[in-house]
Amino acid sequence: MGWLWAIIVGLVLGLIAKAILPGKQNIPLWLTTVFGIIGSVLGNTVATWIGVNDTKGIDWTRHLFQVIGAVVIVAVGDVAWASLRGNRRRT
Structure with a gap:
């Protein structure tokens, strides 16, 4: 059941990240989910390093x-995905 929660959390975090970033990200939904999962693991690792990964109540700092x-x-992955697909953005 843990893998299902990882997918759900990854999807939600990936969509939140896409909403926060300016402009349109041209990555598919499955890759958004994968990037969200990776971002969640990264956030948990940082929270563990600074000692706020397990607190009483809701772990707002860990979620942040x-x-x-x-x-x-998502930002780095979008650039990499565009580069791999040959859709480099023109500025």
């Missing part, structure tokens, strides 16, 4: 790190 991780991973 998860969102920040997802935003970073």
Whole structure:
């Protein structure tokens, strides 16, 4: 059942990250979910490093790190995906 929660959380975090980032990200939904999962793991790792991964009540700081991780991973992943697909953006 843990893998199902990872997919759900990854999807939600990936969609939140896409909503936060300016412009349109041209990555498919499955890749958004994968990037969200990676961002969640990254956020949990940072929260563990600073000692806020397990608190009483809701772990707001850990969730904030998860969102920040997802935003970073989606932003970097979108550029990498565009580069791999040959759809480099013109500025």
